[in-house]
Every structure is written in C-alpha cells, then in structure tokens.
Amino acid sequence: MVTINVDMDKCQHYGQCCFEAEDVFHLDDDGKLKYTKEVGDDRLADVESAADVCPMQAISFELS
Amino acid sequence: MTSGQVVVVGAGLGGLRAAESLRGAGYDGHIVIVGDEPHRPYNRPPLSKEALAGGVSVEQLEFRRKASIDDVEWRLGSPVVSSDLTAQTVTLADGSVLPFDGLVVASGIRPRALPIPGPEKGRYFLRTAQDAAGVREYLVPGARVVIMGAGFIGCEVAATAVGLGATVHVVALDEEPMIRPLGRELGAGMRRRHEAKGVTFHLGHTISEFLGEDHVVGARLDDGTVLNADVVIEAVGSVANTEWLEGNGLDLSDGLLVDDGMRVIDAPCPMVAVGDLARHPNALFPGPARRIEHWNMPTETGKRAGATLGAILSGQEPATAPFTAMPSFWSDQYKHKVQSFGMPGIANRITLVDGDVDGPCIVEYLDDTGLVGVVGIDRTSELAPYRARLLERARG
Ligand SMILES: Cc1cc2nc3c(=O)[nH]c(=O)nc-3n(C[C@H](O)[C@H](O)[C@H](O)COP(=O)(O)OP(=O)(O)OC[C@H]3O[C@@H](n4cnc5c(N)ncnc54)[C@H](O)[C@@H]3O)c2cc1C
Numbered sequence: 397m398v399t400i401n402v403d404m405d406k407c408q409h410y411g412q413c414c415f416e417a418e419d420v421f422h423l424d425d426d427g428k429l430k431y432t433k434e435v436g437d438d439r440l441a442d443v444e445s446a447a448d449v450c451p452m453q454a455i456s457f458e459l460s
Numbered sequence: 461m462t463s464g465q466v467v468v469v470g471a472g473l474g475g476l477r478a479a480e481s482l483r484g485a486g487y488d489g490h491i492v493i494v495g496d497e498p499h500r501p502y503n504r505p506p507l508s509k510e511a512l513a514g515g516v517s518v519e520q521l522e523f524r525r526k527a528s529i530d531d532v533e534w535r536l537g538s539p540v541v542s543s544d545l546t547a548q549t550v551t552l553a554d555g556s557v558l559p560f561d562g563l564v565v566a567s568g569i570r571p572r573a574l575p576i577p578g579p580e581k582g583r584y585f586l587r588t589a590q591d592a593a594g595v596r597e598y599l600v601p602g603a604r605v606v607i608m609g610a611g612f613i614g615c616e617v618a619a620t621a622v623g624l625g626a627t628v629h630v631v632a633l634d635e636e637p638m639i640r641p642l643g644r645e646l647g648a649g650m651r652r653r654h655e656a657k658g659v660t661f662h663l664g665h666t667i668s669e670f671l672g673e674d675h676v677v678g679a680r681l682d683d684g685t686v687l688n689a690d691v692v693i694e695a696v697g698s699v700a701n702t703e704w705l706e707g708n709g710l711d712l713s714d715g716l717l718v719d720d721g722m723r724v725i726d727a728p729c730p731m732v733a734v735g736d737l738a739r740h741p742n743a744l745f746p747g748p749a750r751r752i753e754h755w756n757m758p759t760e761t762g763k764r765a766g767a768t769l770g771a772i773l774s775g776q777e778p779a780t781a782p783f784t785a786m787p788s789f790w791s792d793q794y795k796h797k798v799q800s801f802g803m804p805g806i807a808n809r810i811t812l813v814d815g816d817v818d819g820p821c822i823v824e825y826l827d828d829t830g831l832v833g834v835v836g837i838d839r840t841s842e843l844a845p846y847r848a849r850l851l852e853r854a855r856g
C-alpha cells in the first residue's frame with residue numbers, strides 16, 4: 397500500500413501532479429485538488445513522479 | 461559493480477534530479493555534489509512569492525531527497541572555479557581538485573547585472589534565499605520599492621511588496637509586463653491588475669543612474685524622472701554560470717548545447733547538462749535548441765541526463781529518443797494564478813479563446829505549425845485539454 401498525504405495548506409491547486417497519475421490526483425470542477433489517499437504498490441513510481449513535479453512540494457507518501 | 465566518481469556541479473533542483481536519476485540508472489560509484497551556496501537543494505519559486513512575504517526559512521524550502529542518494533558527498537559553500545575536461549578534473553575555490561569519470565553541469569543561471577552607476581547598497585538581485593532575506597528586510601509598510609524589469613520575477617516581487625504595504629514602481633524597456641511570454645494584450649491585462657493594486661509602471665524606460673552616497677535613495681530614469689527608493693530589485697534577464705568551463709573549447713555563448721539525451725555536444729568526456737543552462741532540443745516545438753528557465757525543466761532534463769550518464773559510464777549506448785518534455789510555468793500575482801504550457805514566446809498569432817484578458821481567461825498561442833502554447837489566468841483546471849493538444853505535436 398502507498399499512503400499519500402497532500403499538505404493542503406501548501407497546495408496551490410496547479411494540478412501538475414495530475415499529469416503524472418491521473419487516476420490518483422485530479423482537479424474537481426471548482427479547480428480544487430482531490431486525491432486518493434491509498435493506492436497499490438504498483439503505483440509507487442507514479443506517485444513519486446507526482447511528488448517530484450509538485451511546485452509546492454506538498455505531496456508526501458509512505459510505503460506500508 | 462561500477463567504481464569511479466561522478467561530480468555534479470551545482471546543488472540546485474537540476475543537480476539533485478540528475479544525481480537521483482543516475483542512481484536510478486544503476487550507477488553505484490561515488491557521487492559528489494558541489495554547490496556554491498551553503499544549502500542543500502531548495503525550492504526557488506517561493507523566493508518571490510510566499511517565502512518573500514512570510515519570511516525565508518531555507519530549511520522549509522529544501523527539496524525532499526530520495527533515499528538512493530543518501531550516500532552522496534555534499535561539498536557546499538565553495539564553488540567550482542575551473543575545469544579541465546581532458547584531464548577530467550574540476551577545481552574548487554578552496555583549492556581542492558576533484559577527478560571525475562562523468563560530469564553533470566547543473567550550475568544554473570544568475571541574474572544579469574547591468575552596468576549602471578551609483579551606490580551598491582540597497583540594490584538586490586533575486587536568485588537565492590540569501591537575496592530574498594536581504595530584500596525582505598526592506599519590505600515594510602510605506603517602503604518605496606523600485607523594480608527594474610517587468611518579467612515574471614519583477615511582477616511577482618511587485619505583487620508581494622504591495623501585499624506588504626510597500627509603494628512600488630516598475631521600470632522596464634518592454635511595452636507591457638511579461639510581454640515576451642504572454643503577448644501584448646494579456647501583458648496589458650496583467651498590467652491593469654497591478655495598476656489596480658497601486659503599482660506604477662514606467663514602460664519604455666530604463667534606469668540610467670542610481671542616486672545616493674553609500675546606500676541607494678533613488679533612481680533616475682532615462683527621461684530624467686527621479687523615483688525615490690529604499691530598495692531596488694534588478695530583474696532584467698539572466699546569464700549562465702559557465703565561466704568555470706572556459707578554456708575547454710566549448711561554445712559557452714548561451715548555456716551549453718546538449719542533444720536529446722542531455723549529453724553536451726563536442727564534450728571530450730562523459731558530460732551532461734541540466735536545468736536552466738541546458739540548451740536542448742525539444743521535438744514538440746519547431747526551431748533551434750533553447751534554454752527554458754521553467755521550474756519543471758530541471759526535473760525533466762535531470763531525469764534524462766542521469767539515465768544518459770549512467771548508460772555511458774556502464775559502457776552502454778545511451779537512449780536517443782527525442783526529448784519531448786512539456787515546458788510548464790506558473791506564476792502567482794496577488795490572488796491570480798497564471799499557468800502556461802508549451803512555448804507561447806515563439807508564437808506569431810495569439811487568440812483569446814475564452815473569457816477576457818482582464819478576468820479569468822484562456823489564450824492560445826499559435827505559429828505556422830499550429831498550437832505552440834496556452835496560457836490561462838485563474839482557469840488552471842481547464843487547461844488539461846490544451847496541454848493534451850500540445851503533446852499531440854509529438855506525433856506530427
Ligand atoms: C525568485 C524566483 C522565482 C521563480 N519562480 C518560478 C515560477 O513561479 N515558475 C517557474 O516555472 N519557475 C520559476 N523560477 C525558475 C526556477 O526556479 C528555475 O528554473 C530552477 O530553479 C532552475 O534550476 P537549476 O537547477 O537549473 O538551477 P539553480 O536552481 O539555479 O541551481 C544551480 C545551483 O548551482 C550553483 N552554482 C552556480 N555556479 C556554481 C559553481 N561554479 N560551482 C558550484 N555551484 C555553482 C548555484 O549557486 C545554484 O545553487 C523562479 C526562479 C527564481 C529565482
């Protein structure tokens with residue numbers, strides 16, 4: 397399991413993360429970030445890429 | 461098992477990503493990252509935005525580092541001053557000489573300094589956390605701030621300074637702020653947003669002299685206008701930090717020219733370049749290789765460069781797939797979010813497709829080959845289809 401946490405005080409809703417893992421991160425109709433808090437291990441690389449491209453460095457994750 | 465040593469020159473985002481990707485490619489030799497700033501790689505964009513407004517703590521801005529590079533050696537606080545690419549060594553300001561099998565050029569750019577007479581104190585560039593901390597001291601209610609340059613950094617500083625209660629004048633030769641990336645109309649729309657907040661623009665003008673004895677107290681413009689100033693921020697373009705590569709026969713006129721794998725063209729040794737200084741091809745866009753000073757490029761070029769260098773050092777042919785990373789830029793000014801994909805700056809036609817330039821809007825940038833860029837203001841969540849259209853360019 398990969399547990400994802402986005403620091404919503406830091407997130408500026410630019411949606412860069414969404415392009416790396418569309419099924420995990422998306423912007424809703426109001427432009428606010430929505431994300432899945434737990435995904436399978438097979439998504440680790442994509443979640444890591446999403447964390448890398450976040451301009452606010454708001455995404456953290458843990459493998460459990 | 462590989463042995464040997466890779467030296468990364470520049471401890472910024474590009475250097476960090478290149479080192480991580482080199483490990484990802486299986487390189488298990490020694491990696492040394494040399495940086496002239498005393499910090500591990502940290503995030504620069506907040507330096508003109510929230511970190512400038514709220515006070516700068518470099519620790520909070522540091523990038524997360526992958527565990528794979530826990531064993532790299534950090535040599536911080538002493539720049540590389542010269543290199544011998546045939547002997548494969550770099551020399552640091554403290555005199556130490558580091559040999560290498562592979563070299564990563566990640567020393568970035570610095571703001572351009574124009575030769576303008578006058579006192580030095582109170583004049584700042586904005587590139588480092590130290591610069592931002594210096595500027596921050598001045599930004600108190602009533603402070604008089606003069607900004608030279610109306611690009612993104614100049615405009616972001618203007619917005620942040622206004623937010624802190626300062627009086628702001630922006631002096632720039634351009635006709636409109638951010639005109640190169642945004643075009644005239646959208647630039648004018650952004651100018652009106654700034655003017656509504658109290659910023660005064662002096663467009664089509666430059667500063668000919670700074671006034672004051674020891675510390676700057678004002679600036680005289682080319683038309684004789686005098687602006688009082690407690691602090692001046694100069695944001696008029698950039699210069700690549702490549703002086704340490706002089707004497708090796710490389711073309712250093714505008715960063716370093718690389719191929720699709722970020723390998724430096726004409727280099728006599730295994731050598732890649734990343735980030736703001738890498739002049740790279742991009743198969744998505746027509747025209748020559750270009751440097752792109754956007755935050756997402758150090759990661760994109762760094763990932764590619766690490767893989768290339770890793771392959772070369774293990775005796776394999778590096779991948780030659782065309783580089784097709786999507787340039788992407790964002791900017792925060794007041795409550796407004798500007799977001800761009802592609803290369804709007806190379807367009808010859810600009811079309812407003814939705815909204816109006818004084819409110820939330822989406823603007824397309826085209827050239828003879830079709831869509832080359834898109835900019836949205838306060839419409840971030842609607843740009844994905846445009847970005848997808850830009851990516852289709854890869855398929856011709
Ligand atoms: C104030 C500011 C705001 C920005 N805002 C945005 C934004 O909103 N959106 C966006 O897309 N981009 C923005 N950017 C651009 C983005 O931050 C850069 O594109 C990115 O930092 C480039 O990374 P880099 O690794 O190539 O270079 P850098 O981050 O500059 O790293 C290079 C490092 O190498 C060091 N160095 C230089 N010479 C030597 C030497 N001889 N020896 C050793 N070390 C050396 C430098 O000191 C530096 O630490 C902003 C930049 C600044 C300065």
Ligand code: SF4
Pocket residue numbers: 402406407408409410411412413414421429449450451452453454455
């Ligand atoms: S990339 Fe970062 S800041 Fe942007 S929406 Fe995702 S988490 Fe938020």
